[in-house]
Amino acid sequence: MNKDMIKVVQSELNRMHNANLVVDGDAGAKTQLALQQVSVLPTNWKTKRKLIGFIQHVATLEGIDAGSIDGRWGPQTENAYSELTYKLEHGKLPEPWRQEEFTGESSGQWPLQNEAAMNAFYGKVGTNQGKANSPYPLKFSWKPSKSTMSFTCHKKVAPAIERVLQRVLDHYGLPEIQRLGLDLWGGALAVRKMRGGSKWSTHAWGTSIDWDTARNKLRWGKDRASLARPEYDFWWKCWEEEGAVSLGREQDRDWMHVQFARLK
Template sequence: MYIDRLKNAQRVLRASAGYRGAIDGKVGSKTLASAWRVRGVDALEEILGPLAPDRRVVLAAQVILDGAGFDVGVLDGFWGPQTDAAFLAWRGEAMPFRQADMAEKFGPAGSARCTAGVVRVPWRMVLAWDGAEQITEFKCHELVAASAQRAFDRIAAAYSPVQIRDLGLHLYGGCFNYRTKRGGTSLSTHAYGLAIDFDPARNRLKWGADRARLAQRDATPFWQAWEAEGWTSLGRARNFDWMHVQAVAL
């Protein structure tokens, strides 16, 4: 997870400090150069003392997030839970993904590409609304299938079959579905095959972390598997729709 945190810091630097290198979790010359450009880091280093390169990179990301109004906790160059929460909130708010942007990147909603990718489920999964119908694989957008497969495989390695069922990860709520957002007029990310829902009954759209099953602590490895692949949880970013994970940022 250490590399994942540096990748997230690089994502912040790419958005706000001119970083143009790879999102690879490596502190190279381009990453450091962008970190040096963030105003306020030098002053903090005078207080904190000399910083290792990776800590300077994290501190630069913290300064950016804090300046954007996201609470990272102490500005210390250590990526802890508060910085992680701030990053997720920033990612959800900073990337609204206009319909035109998604169409430009992924092609038209409902096109053949939206169902050209195949993900094979490594545990017993059934339709959330019909437990008699088993799901061994499902279709998604061709550009995100590989990352989704890696996330599924990582989740299968993290949990036992009993834990999978307890979390409700065996209850498939759908992926591709050409429809508008609930209560809205713009197309859902499901219309592009870029979103997956799990256990809708226990993670309802408007439920927050106080009620949603996938907001509980034992679901953290599940979300981390998706975040490691660049997918976003609306629950962790905005505290609603905890059933839903989407890949519009890839």
């Protein structure tokens, strides 16, 4: 929860609840009092949890899928916040720029990104899950104080992921991985629809992984996304040599995301 997020909370408390707060990014007594007036937030929540819950609440009212209002910051809230700030800045949600289905003949060993091809190759969404082990700790990008040595993904893609991470470790070494933020894991399996779309996300099959979500927001292009920089070329080469697709490298959007589903 940074100052910008608190400013969003304060200005929305002013707009929706006439709270008359100074928008200074400091969650002081007046802001806390205003949050107490918001009926969807349980009174026993601590201030930080209420701030997060309020962002989830506002996003939901604005037609953004923020998941349940639980006051916890995770990948879904992170993306809802990103959509919300876009809407507050531009007055509308972004156009759905995402082509959702790709048809024809796959040029690689993985299926094309379309529901029929994905179901045929991987099975139904959320099924056939296994684990990918990492040779170095992966920090949760939404909570870097916590880390994991493995994560759930489709069992068909797990070996490829493990080969990539091993090559990345051999090439960069741990200190450089940490400096570059290549250990910031943003989630893999998530049985949900595409953000701003109607089809299943490739995450629903456990065939996509997000990395360093804070510095590679959904709608950022190569001018802003950290993973677009030249020092990450080897990282992407490792994924691409396994047949995986970077939406950043292919379409200059969603640079956090890599998927075992082809666009062509």
